[in-house]
Structures are given as C-alpha cells and as structure tokens.
Amino acid sequence: GESVGLHLPTLSVQEGDNSIINCAYSNSASDYFIWYKQESGKGPQFIIDIRSNMDKRQGQRVTVLLNKTVKHLSLQIAATQPGDSAVYFCAENLYDDKIIFGKGTRLHILP
Amino acid sequence: EAGVVQSPRYKIIEKKQPVAFWCNPISGHNTLYWYLQNLGQGPELLIRYENEEAVDDSQLPKDRFSAERLKGVDSTLKIQPAELGDSAVYLCASSRRPRGSKQTNTEAFFGQGTRLTVV
Numbered sequence: 133g134e135s136v137g138l139h140l141p142t143l144s145v146q147e148g149d150n151s152i153i154n155c156a157y158s159n160s161a162s163d164y165f166i167w168y169k170q171e172s173g174k175g176p177q178f179i180i181d182i183r184s185n186m187d188k189r190q191g192q193r194v195t196v197l198l199n200k201t202v203k204h205l206s207l208q209i210a211a212t213q214p215g216d217s218a219v220y221f222c223a224e225n226l227y228d229d230k231i232i233f234g235k236g237t238r239l240h241i242l243p
Numbered sequence: 244e245a246g247v248v249q250s251p252r253y254k255i256i257e258k259k260q261p262v263a264f265w266c267n268p269i270s271g272h273n274t275l276y277w278y279l280q281n282l283g284q285g286p287e288l289l290i291r292y293e294n295e296e297a298v299d300d301s302q303l304p305k306d307r308f309s310a311e312r313l314k315g316v317d318s319t320l321k322i323q324p325a326e327l328g329d330s331a332v333y334l335c336a337s338s339r340r341p342r343g344s345k346q347t348n349t350e351a352f353f354g355q356g357t358r359l360t361v362v
Contacts, residue, residue, distance in 0.1 A: 166350065175334050175353030176286065221285050230299060231351055233285030
C-alpha cells in the first residue's frame with residue numbers, strides 16, 4: 133500500500149557520535165522525499181529534502197541518502213548534539229504535493 | 244517572515260460539542276494542508292487546498308469534519324460533533340507553488356498545532 137515507515141521507533145546515540153535514521157518507502161512513483169524534525173510541543177520542522185533524480189544530498193551536519201533500488205532513505209546527523217533530540221519523520225511526496233509521513237523515530241542523545 | 248500561525252494552542256471540550264481551529268498560512272503560500280497527529284504517530288493528511296479549492300479531501304471524515312479556506316488565505320477546520328477519538332494534535336501547514344506550475348517538490352512549513360482533548 134502507500135506508506136512510508138521507519139525501521140526503529142527509538143534510537144539512542146552518544147553525544148558527539150553520528151546518528152543514522154532509516155526509512156523505507158513503498159511507492160516507487162514518489163519523486164520527492166523530505167526529512168522533518170519534531171520537538172515536543174512543536175510542529176514538524178524541515179531538515180533536508182532530496183529529489184528522486186539524486187542519491188545523496190548534504191546540508192549542515194545532515195546528509196540524506198536515497199536508494200531507489202530498495203526504496204530506502206536515510207538521514208545522517210554528524211556529531212550529534214543535545215539539541216538534536218527529537219522525533220524524526222521521513223515523508224514522501226506522492227504526487228501534486230500530497231505529502232505522506234511515516235511513523236517517526238525518536239532520537240535520544242546520551243551524555 | 245512570520246511562520247504558520249494556528250489558534251488556539253490547546254482546546255478541551257466535552258464530547259458531542261463543536262470545535263473549530265484556525266490557521267493563517269505564510270504569506271504568499273497558495274497550498275494549505277490540515278493534518279491530524281495522534282500521539283507517537285506521524286501526521287496524517289486530512290485535506291489539502293490549492294488556493295481556495297480543496298484538491299484532496301479524501302481522508303477527511305465528512306460526516307463530522309468540515310473545512311473552508313475563504314479567499315484562499317486563512318482556513319478553519321471544524322468538528323461537529325466531537326468524539327473522544329478526535330483527541331489529537333491538528334497541524335496546519337503551507338507551501339508555495341507558482342500558479343500553473345506542475346512542479347512538485349515543495350517544502351511544507353508547519354504551525355505549532357492545536358492540541359484537542361475531548362472528554
């Protein structure tokens with residue numbers, strides 16, 4: 133069916149280490165993917181996006197990788213900081229700006 | 244630039260009562276979304292507007308939910324009557340796509356949401 137899901141509901145990472153959050157999507161026709169960060173009591177906040185004609189995109193401390201062959205998306209956060217604690221959602225743009233979210237991964241930062 | 248503004252932030256009502264949420268999107272954004280988010284879940288799309296037209300309301304429970312976006316700017320989402328299962332966070336988001344463009348891939352900006360508790 134049309135769904136975007138995440139492999140792990142919770143991820144704990146030592147402060148300063150790199151974090152990798154994974155996402156599997158099921159709709160091969162999706163052409164645009166977005167990672168959002170949601171802190172407690174706030175709405176989702178855009179982190180980084182990637183189009184289907186790319187396999188990697190880098191931002192500030194974040195990198196998104198797209199593997200269309202296995203329909204897999206990942207978000208890498210370098211040198212994880214306490215402020216990175218949040219729930220991370222991947223989302224796919226099915227068509228005409230219909231954005232569908234996965235269930236989310238909660239990232240815990242260990243001191 | 245002001246972000247997406249939603250009100251109220253919190254609302255507690257008794258079941259069977261009506262409730263309304265208001266959203267002011269980012270200026271110039273022609274696409275507006277209403278999402279529902281249950282605890283521990285990702286946002287689920289309820290309705291999407293392109294300007295004043297509802298282009299996707301397939302997930303909106305039309306027996307009790309209604310929405311409008313008069314003049315293609317602000318929007319209201321209403322529930323009447325509310326049920327216990329409607330307790331959730333209602334998120335509004337907006338994005339900008341040039342008129343007549345078929346380009347997808349537009350980032351949506353979210354408001355802080357309205358947390359509804361039905362008792």
